[in-house]
Amino acid sequence: MDLTIALHTPTVDLPELEHHVFTWLRRFDDRGEHRPIVREIATHMRGRYVATLHVTLPGSVGTENAATLIDRFAGDAEACGFHVAIGETHGDVASRCCVDAAPPSTDGTNDRTAHHDLRDSMVEHDTQRSGRLVTFDGYDKLPMQSTVAAITMSSAIHEIRALGADVSDETEVVLDGFVRPQYEAGRIVLYVTARGDGLFQTYETADPHQCCGGLH
Amino acid sequence: MCSDHQPESGDHDHDHRHDPVNDLSVSNSDLSPSDLSRRHFLQGIGLLTAAGTVGTFAVGTNAAAAATTPVAAASGELLWLSGDHHIHTQYSPDAQYTVAQHVVQAKRNAIDWMVITDHGSVAHEKVSVARTNVDVTSARNAFPDMLVFQGLEWNIPGAEHGTVFFPPTEIEVLMLQLFEGTFDGAILRPANPKENSPFMEGKATDAIYWLAEQVRAGRVPAALFFANHPSRRGVDSPHEIRNWNDAGPGVAVGMEGAPGHQAAGIAKTLGGPESARGFYDNTPTIDSFPGYPLEAYRTFGGFDWMTATVGGLWDSLLTEGRRWWITANSDSHSVYQDTFRRGAGDGKYADPTSPFFGAYGNPVDTGAAIAGNGDFWPGFYSRTVVGAKARSYVSVMQAMGQGRMWVMHGDLISALDVRVNGTSMANDGITLGGSYSVKRGGDVVVTIKITAATKPNNNGQIPQLARVDLISGPQTGRTVDKDTFKAAGTVVTKSFDVQKGAKDITFTYTFKDVRQSFYVRLRGTDGKATAPGSIEPRLDPNPIDPWSDLWFYANPIFIDLA
Numbered sequence: 197m198d199l200t201i202a203l204h205t206p207t208v209d210l211p212e213l214e215h216h217v218f219t220w221l222r223r224f225d226d227r228g229e230h231r232p233i234v235r236e237i238a239t240h241m242r243g244r245y246v247a248t249l250h251v252t253l254p255g256s257v258g259t260e261n262a263a264t265l266i267d268r269f270a271g272d273a274e275a276c277g278f279h280v281a282i283g284e285t286h287g288d289v290a291s292r293c294c295v296d297a298a299p300p301s302t303d304g305t306n307d308r309t310a311h312h313d314l315r316d317s318m319v320e321h322d323t324q325r326s327g328r329l330v331t332f333d334g335y336d337k338l339p340m341q342s343t344v345a346a347i348t349m350s351s352a353i354h355e356i357r358a359l360g361a362d363v364s365d366e367t368e369v370v371l372d373g374f375v376r377p378q379y380e381a382g383r384i385v386l387y388v389t390a391r392g393d394g395l396f397q398t399y400e401t402a403d404p405h406q407c408c409g410g411l412h
Numbered sequence: 413m414c415s416d417h418q419p420e421s422g423d424h425d426h427d428h429r430h431d432p433v434n435d436l437s438v439s440n441s442d443l444s445p446s447d448l449s450r451r452h453f454l455q456g457i458g459l460l461t462a463a464g465t466v467g468t469f470a471v472g473t474n475a476a477a478a479a480t481t482p483v484a485a486a487s488g489e490l491l492w493l494s495g496d497h498h499i500h501t502q503y504s505p506d507a508q509y510t511v512a513q514h515v516v517q518a519k520r521n522a523i524d525w526m527v528i529t530d531h532g533s534v535a536h537e538k539v540s541v542a543r544t545n546v547d548v549t550s551a552r553n554a555f556p557d558m559l560v561f562q563g564l565e566w567n568i569p570g571a572e573h574g575t576v577f578f579p580p581t582e583i584e585v586l587m588l589q590l591f592e593g594t595f596d597g598a599i600l601r602p603a604n605p606k607e608n609s610p611f612m613e614g615k616a617t618d619a620i621y622w623l624a625e626q627v628r629a630g631r632v633p634a635a636l637f638f639a640n641h642p643s644r645r646g647v648d649s650p651h652e653i654r655n656w657n658d659a660g661p662g663v664a665v666g667m668e669g670a671p672g673h674q675a676a677g678i679a680k681t682l683g684g685p686e687s688a689r690g691f692y693d694n695t696p697t698i699d700s701f702p703g704y705p706l707e708a709y710r711t712f713g714g715f716d717w718m719t720a721t722v723g724g725l726w727d728s729l730l731t732e733g734r735r736w737w738i739t740a741n742s743d744s745h746s747v748y749q750d751t752f753r754r755g756a757g758d759g760k761y762a763d764p765t766s767p768f769f770g771a772y773g774n775p776v777d778t779g780a781a782i783a784g785n786g787d788f789w790p791g792f793y794s795r796t797v798v799g800a801k802a803r804s805y806v807s808v809m810q811a812m813g814q815g816r817m818w819v820m821h822g823d824l825i826s827a828l829d830v831r832v833n834g835t836s837m838a839n840d841g842i843t844l845g846g847s848y849s850v851k852r853g854g855d856v857v858v859t860i861k862i863t864a865a866t867k868p869n870n871n872g873q874i875p876q877l878a879r880v881d882l883i884s885g886p887q888t889g890r891t892v893d894k895d896t897f898k899a900a901g902t903v904v905t906k907s908f909d910v911q912k913g914a915k916d917i918t919f920t921y922t923f924k925d926v927r928q929s930f931y932v933r934l935r936g937t938d939g940k941a942t943a944p945g946s947i948e949p950r951l952d953p954n955p956i957d958p959w960s961d962l963w964f965y966a967n968p969i970f971i972d973l974a
Contacts, residue, residue, distance in 0.1 A: 209697065241698045359707045360951025361944055387706055390953040392679070397954070399706060405676070405691040405786075407644075408506045408531055 197262050198285040199232075200322055201249040201269060202314035203278040213245045214330055220276045229256050230265070238320075238327035238379070244310070246317040248327065250285075270295045281314040285322060293318070324382045332377070332384065341370050341395070347386070354383040359399060361390045368395045374402035490799035490816070490843070492827070493524035493808060496790040497575045498565070498640055498672055498741035501547075502772040503540035504530040505761040507745040508754040510774055511547035514744065514790060515555055521791030521870070525559035525798070525808045527577050532567045532596035535762050537589055539770030545585045552580070559805055564588055565640065567597030569604075569619070570612030572648045573640045575741075576623070578632045579805035587632060595619035608699040613652060617659040624660035634809040638739055639667035643708050643717045644692050646700030650725060651894035657734055665813050666736055669719035669726075669965050670821065671711065672743020674793050676786030679955035683749055685784045689714055689952040703895060713941065713949030713963045714821050715740075718897075720949050722883055727899035730931050730968050733887045737812070737845065737967045739796040740819035746785040747792075751778050792870050793958065795820050797828070799843065815845025818934075820964035824875045827863035830934060832856060832969045847970040855924050856971050858882060858932055860908075862917040871959040878939025880908045881947070882921050887929035887970065905932075907947060929973050934966040 203220070207213040217237060224231055236250040253262050266282055273280035274297055282295035296311055321327045329335075334351030344356045345365035353375075356363055363369075369388055375398060377386035387399035432438040433447045440448055499514050500507035511528055518526050528548060530536055541564075548562045562584055563577025578587055593599060595615060597607070604611055623635040637656070642648040648667075656664035671690035678684025687693050689711045696702070696709070712720035719726045719738050729736040746754075752775040757768025788794065799816035800807040811817065818828050832848040833841030835857055842848040850856050860882070865875045885902030908919045923930075941950045941961040949963065 241696070241702075243698060245698060359710070360712075389710065389951060392677075392953040392955045392957075400695045401693055404693040404695070405685075405687045407691070408504075 197253045197257070197259070199249075199251045199253065199266070199269075200283045200285055200318045201251055201273075202281040202283075202318045203247045203249070203273060204244055204280075204310055204314055205276070205278045207245050210239055210245060210328070213239060213247055216276065216278070217247045217249070217330075220273060220278065223272050223276075230254060230261070232265070232269075234331065236321070236332050237330040239330060240313075240317040240320055240327055242313040242316060244313055246313055247330075248317050248321040250321065266295060270297045273297070279310045279314065281311070281318060283318055283322075321379070324379045327379045329377050329379065329384065335375060338371055338375055340372055341368060343368055347371075352384050353377050353386050356386045356388055358388050358390065358396060361396075363388065363396060370395050370397045372398070372402065374398065374400070376400045489801060490811075491801070491803055493559075493798050493800050493803065494522055494791060494795045495525035495527075495559075495798055495808065496523060496741045496744075496794065496796060497527040497561075497563070497577070497638060497739060497812075498529050498668065498743045499526055499790055500530055500565070500743070500745045501528060501544065502755060502774065503536060503544050503770060504565075504745065505533065505535075506531070508752065508772060508775045509744070509747075511544065511551050511560070512554075513752075513775070515551045515558060515560060517789035518791050519555065519558060521789060523558070523791035523795075524803070525561065525805075526790055527561040527563040527575060529563045529565040529575050529577070531565050531573075531598075532592050533598045533762065533770075535764070535770035536564075537592040537596065537599065538764075541588050541592065542585050543771055557803070559803070559808055561805065562588065564592055564596075566592070566595070566619075566637070567599075567601075568639070568648075569595065569597040569600055569615035570608050570647075571597075571616060571639075571652050572642060572645065575638045575640055576635070577809075578635050579809055581632060583631070587626065591619065591622070595622065608647065613655070616652065617655050620656050620659035620664045623663045627663065633806050634813065635663050636809055636812055637664045640741075640743070641671040641690065641692070641716065642667045643704070644671065644690070645694050646696055646704045646709055649701035649895060650703075650728070650897045653725075653729070653736075654734070654894045657729070657736060661735065662813055665815070666738055667718065667726075668716060668741060669738025669819055670715045670740040670794060672741050672788075672794065673745075673786045674714055674742075674821065674958045675748035675788055677952060677954050677956040677958060678748060678786075680783070682955075683781055683783045683785075684955065685786045686955045687786060688954050689956055689958060690716075691786060692716075692952075693954070701895070703897065707951055711952045712943075713937070713961050714952065714958060715949065715963060715965065719965060722904060722948065723885070723899045723902040725897040727883075727885050727902040728891070728896050730933070731885050731888050731899040731902065732890050733929075733931075733970065735815055735845070737815040737817055738819060738965060739812075739817060740794040740821065740965075741796060742788050742790045742792065742794050744787045744789055746782070747787050747789055748785045749781040750785060751781055752776065753778050753782060788870075793821055795823070811845075815967040816843065818844060818964060818966040820962070822871065822873075822875055822959050822962040823865055823867075823869040824936065824938060824962040824964050825862050825877055826865050827861075828934075828964065828966060829859075829861040830966055830969065831859045831861075832932065832971060833859070842969055844967045844969060847972055849972050849974045850926050851974045852927055853925050855922055856926055858921045858923070858969075860917075860919040860921075860934065862910075862919075862936070864910075864915050864917060866915070869959070873959065875938055875962055876912065877910045877917070877936055879910060879947070880917075880919060880934060880936040882906045882908070882919075882932060882934060884923070884930055884932045887931060887972070904947065910936075923971070926971065926973070929971060931968040931970045933968040934964075936964045938962045 388396040677689035680686040708717040755773030760766035760768040831841035
């Protein structure tokens, strides 16, 4: 069974959201053969940061257990402070939402727009219209540096586009273990910029300069 | 006053070895009162040693080449004064230097005016503003020919940072505290955690209304606001910029055409941080304007995307006839290859129980260059040159408010004089920031006079200007869509190649049979780096030697149909 899970919790930036998502996923490490398979993680900006996960439940889970597992996803997500929506995907059809749960509101109000943002983000990811990818097919096999041709051959990345310059198949790209491509109209595109040494590097870096020591 | 000879700014080609203030064989009683005050000031901060030499705050090859090119220009009765409106001190949580250190370094780099702009915060408003004023007042007394403004780097509610400043008055501390306490985004944010909200945007325009009102009411002679590093995080949306300008057309008058932190792209192997030029290495966030392209978050030839793009956001404002000017500054926090580290109180700046609340101790000389610093001293690399009618605080602010400014990196040229008139024979005419009126069908002549660089810059090079671009665009009136950031009609009208070795360079261009209001602006380059297959500035690679790609930009002149 294929699921799309959308998560939102108030975070100051994307790295913090990614951290929360991976912390939540570690809750399922003890599931053994029933451990859900996370195929892709994407992030979205819809006035808030939303993460969406494409997840496959192993066949061993079974239809009956799947409902229990989905409930556990939702319960754990709420316990982690996430507003969560879970949808079931069928082929190319966007997720049909089966769970929409939010953690208890701290100020006594429900954030109605969060629900829509989660659903919209699920649709974005499912239709591959947009979304910044955190994990994707082949992401964990990418070396620290590789050619454009090798990167597109060995991962789900379709295309590498340079800002303000051109790249060829032979162009070397420094990946440094941090690769965040994005969906654009069904294609996964990795943006890069030129380095001063003839190589290229990913447009988004793991540790951009924090203004004012991160105080502002 | 300042015609074809070296103007007053020429005396900034000073050499401390010949300065009686630094020569301790000259007794105190033989010094003028102002020189004596300056000697005491230098002694007080440990810069004047018993040997009579002026100490240095920086080491390394750059500091060794501290003799800078004085900026001079012949423009009628104008004094072209170099300055920097974006400088941080020990009163910022992420900086370290004393006001005095910056003033001394600025003097070395032929700076005439400077604005101290520490970050807004509770600590800054409660403590730093008043303490800064003590130091600024001391510096003003010690260096009467240096115009030392006290300002603020305002956290613009819902947006980036900006410089806000007034000329010195008896109420400058009060005015800064009032403004900061009421309108600073960092102070407002705890009660309004959503940064990018209509409420916060409204606070920003309220703040500019307030500044304008203080000028109207005569409480201050002038007030100015410039948006700093406007594209760095993509959070200064086009409509916010237009709203600021609408809220106070005489106050909210521009932005940094080039951000500071120009050493931030220097390679780690050379002691730099190898971040991105200007520390422009961010990517879009939920607070960013979604329409900006990814490249907007990077610099181009050291300049901000809004300025560097012909037909981009700056031009879209000028096309509307908005008086929106550019500047270039150091944003100096911690200087490349400097030996000083932050003084006592690290980590305590925001702690109200600490004696270092709002103020670090004086920086400490480690004796060795510190790796990873990404800034230059004021005037060391970036320069905003202002055509003031007098060497005074208010005159400098008036010139800035009226756009009589040009900017450059690496002392690419010595002087620039741009005139718009009806004939190329005229020596007068309308200069930067001004408006020239022409009858329909008339001709407009743009005369560009440039004095080439003649002395080594702070990297030991005599820069060679290679090309000057005359850029023009139609004035088409106010746009309906305040988020427009394109001006398709603005183009490079003419590129002039500069003959190698030329010292006094003159170009003219005639717009014939003028039938529409328009504007012109200039840029020039050493021609060492352009975008592939183009004359446009290159998206800066990383790492980059900032001295390897130098540009100047001039503010526009408007041509209006009579």
